[in-house]
Amino acid sequence: SAVISQKPSRDICQRGTSLTIQCQVDSQVTMMFWYRQQPGQSLTLIATANQGSEATYESGFVIDKFPISRPNLTFSTLTVSNMSPEDSSIYLCSVEYSTDTQYFGPGTRLTVL
């Protein structure tokens, strides 16, 4: 399995600001994903981070609000833009290997005041 790290692990932000979350993997992977987990809820896929092209967003998530970068096969960022208290969640990245199995990072706990 992969070693996946995320930065920051947690943050408290003011309404209207933006936060960029980083995800680093210790080996090259083709597929990287970003999820949101709202308080007390399950995980919801935000988008698939594609290397060298635009991310593929799920219904209900848009690039202007959640811009994603994937500059290489070991790194991706998710930005939460123009934040509101409703954006308070845990944001998780995951990676998938050829075994169709996803492994998750430790998550970034975001609180928006």
Next chain:
Amino acid sequence: GQQLNQSPQSMFIQEGEDVSMNCTSSSIFNTWLWYKQDPGEGPVLLIALYKAGELTSNGRLTAQFGITRKDSFLNISASIPSDVGIYFCAGQLRTGTASKLTFGTGTRLQVTL
């Protein structure tokens, strides 16, 4: 987005008891995965199932991929206090080069001594 129906939602059991939880979907999946999430952590993969009818064990954990490809169950035998946490099922569907993981609603397990 779509979520899988997972039951029970929560359960209190005594140490040493066996636990069973299941997940059902209206859609078929290529792969079923079971994760455990501890507070403040990302989900950790417990078991992956790749074929309809497959029964797989990992220590005290046993999981099965339903014959219809629309359901899965997870059993934990002889529970111990460290089994406390939230368990999520997830169904993976691959279409071409795209891959999507859909999560269940979660089962919160609490173990009493």
